[in-house]
Amino acid sequence: MNNGKAVVLIVEDSALIRMGAIDLVRSAGYEALEATDADEAIRILESRDDVDLVFTDVQMPGTMDGIKLSHYIRDRWPPVKLIVASGAAILAESSLPVGSSFFLKPYDSHAITDAMARLLAP
Amino acid sequence: MPTTPTVHFEAASTLAVVVSSNEPPLFLSDDLKIIAASASFCRAFEIDPASVPGRLLSELGQGEWGMPKLQSLLMATASGSVKVQAYEIELKRSGQTPRQLVVNAQTLDDGDVDRIRLLVAVTDVTDARAETRLKDNLIRDKAILLQEVQHRVANSLQIIASVLMQSARRVQSDEARGHLHNAHHRVMSIAALQRQLSTSPGGIVELRAYFKQLCQSLGASMIADPERLSIDVTADDSAVEADVSVSLGLIVTELVINALKHAFPDERNGTILVDYQSSGQDWTLSITDNGIGMPEGNEAPKAGLGTGIVEALVKNLEGEITLADAGPGTIVKISHQQGKGSRTDVSKAA
Numbered sequence A: 001m002n003n004g005k006a007v008v009l010i011v012e013d014s015a016l017i018r019m020g021a022i023d024l025v026r027s028a029g030y031e032a033l034e035a036t037d038a039d040e041a042i043r044i045l046e047s048r049d050d051v052d053l054v055f056t057d058v059q060m061p062g063t064m065d066g067i068k069l070s071h072y073i074r075d076r077w078p079p080v081k082l083i084v085a086s087g088a089a090i091l092a093e094s095s096l097p098v099g100s101s102f103f104l105k106p107y108d109s110h111a112i113t114d115a116m117a118r119l120l121a122p
Numbered sequence B: 001m002p003t004t005p006t007v008h009f010e011a012a013s014t015l016a017v018v019v020s021s022n023e024p025p026l027f028l029s030d031d032l033k034i035i036a037a038s039a040s041f042c043r044a045f046e047i048d049p050a051s052v053p054g055r056l057l058s059e060l061g062q063g064e065w066g067m068p069k070l071q072s073l074l075m076a077t078a079s080g081s082v083k084v085q086a087y088e089i090e091l092k093r094s095g096q097t098p099r100q101l102v103v104n105a106q107t108l109d110d111g112d113v114d115r116i117r118l119l120v121a122v123t124d125v126t127d128a129r130a131e132t133r134l135k136d137n138l139i140r141d142k143a144i145l146l147q148e149v150q151h152r153v154a155n156s157l158q159i160i161a162s163v164l165m166q167s168a169r170r171v172q173s174d175e176a177r178g179h180l181h182n183a184h185h186r187v188m189s190i191a192a193l194q195r196q197l198s199t200s201p202g203g204i205v206e207l208r209a210y211f212k213q214l215c216q217s218l219g220a221s222m223i224a225d226p227e228r229l230s231i232d233v234t235a236d237d238s239a240v241e242a243d244v245s246v247s248l249g250l251i252v253t254e255l256v257i258n259a260l261k262h263a264f265p266d267e268r269n270g271t272i273l274v275d276y277q278s279s280g281q282d283w284t285l286s287i288t289d290n291g292i293g294m295p296e297g298n299e300a301p302k303a304g305l306g307t308g309i310v311e312a313l314v315k316n317l318e319g320e321i322t323l324a325d326a327g328p329g330t331i332v333k334i335s336h337q338q339g340k341g342s343r344t345d346v347s348k349a350a
Helices: A015-027 A038-047 A066-076 A109-120 B012-020 B039-044 B068-078 B126-170 B174-199 B207-222 B242-262 B299-303 B309-316
Strands: A007-011 A031-035 A053-057 A081-086 A101-104 B025-029 B034-037 B084-091 B099-107 B117-124 B204-206 B229-235 B239-241 B270-279 B282-289 B320-325 B330-336
Touching (some): A015 A031, A015 A053, A031 A038, A038 A053, A066 A081, A101 A109, B012 B025, B068 B099, B126 B174, B174 B207, B207 B229, B309 B320
Parallel strands (some): A007 A053
Antiparallel strands (some): B025 B117, B099 B117
C-alpha cells in the first residue's frame, strides 16, 4: 500500500496494452506501476516493498515468461497477489501458483477489477 | 550318423514363387544359409544374384547382413520359439546412407517337419519414414503458426477493447459513454468468437458453447446483481461457419444489451433467454425477456434494435425479424427459412 492506495505492478511488453491496463488500474482507484518484461518487474519488486499485486502478461521477451515470473514472485515475495493474462489457449490452472487468477485476452475490464478487488480485500 | 546335406532340393514351385516375388523375401535354411533370394531383394540391396544360393546370410555383400540382433532373431525363429513380426532394423553399408528396414520372418509350414526353413520378408521403409517425419514436422509447424496468429489477434482485440474503455472513462456525456460501452461489448463478442474458432477445427463454431460464453461475458460486465438478473442459453447442437456465427453473435449481443438496459427498470428481477433451434437449413434465434414489455407506439421497436445493426445483420442472414409480446416481457425472433427472400419487417404481432 502507498498513501492508502493498493499498489499494482503491470508487466506487459506491448505498449498499447500496457497503457490500457494502467488506465484500468487507476480508474479502479489503485496506484499503477509498469514494467515491460520480467527482469524489469523483478528490479521494481526489489527496489520497493509496497507492491500488493502483480498483473502480468504471459508471452514476453526476456529471461522469463509470465508463468515463470509468477512462480518466482510467489517464491520470493509470497504476500504479493497475482493475476496472469494470456492471448494463447487456456493454460492449465495447475501451471500457475495457487490462488492466482488467470484471464484470456482480450479480458473484460470489469472481470479484472473484480478479481483485483477480491484479491486485495483485507 | 551321416549328416544330411544342407542343400536340399526344394520344390521347384516354392523356389519359383520366392524368386519372382515383388516383395523381397529370402528363403533360408535353419543355419541361415540362403536357399533362394528374390530378384527384387537382390535389386533392392545390390546383391549379385549369382553369389546368393548356399551363402550364409551374414556373408552377403560386405557382411552388412550379419547384424547380431538379426542373426539371433532368425535363429530363434528357426527353433520355433519366436516369430519375427515387423522388426525394425538399420542396414549399414560402407559408403552408403543407412536404410530403415522392416523384417518379417517365420518358418515355412509346408508339412515337412524335418527340414526347418525360414521365409524372411524385408521391406525398405527409409523413404516412407522420412516422409512421415517431414509431414509430422509440417503439422507441428502449422500448429505453432496458428497459435502465433491467435495470440496476435487476441492482443489486437485487447488493444481495441481497452482503447474503447479508456475513452468511455473520459467522456462526460452519458450517451457517448453508452455508445462506447456498446462498441466495447461488440468487440468482446468478436473476441469470444475468435476463441471458439481457435479451438474448433475447420473454422466451424458450435453455437451453444459460443452463445454461452458470450452471455457469460455480457453478464459479467453488465449485471451488477446476479441474484436479480440472469441470462440463460438454450441451443441445439448446431455448428455454423465463422461468418454466420459473427452475425448471430452480434445480434445476440445487441438484443441482450437492449433487454438489460430497458426491460428491467426499478430494480425488477428478471431473466433473459437466448434460444437457437434449427431444422435442416431453417433456423430460429429468439431472445426473450420477462420484463416490462414494449412501450406503445411504432417508433419504440425500431429504436430498440441497436441502431439498425440488428436489421442489417438479419438482412445479411436472409432472415425475418419479429417482435411480440411475451406476456410479460418481449420476445424478439429472427428466423431463416430456406427459399424465402430476406424481409426485415419489424411488425408487432398480436
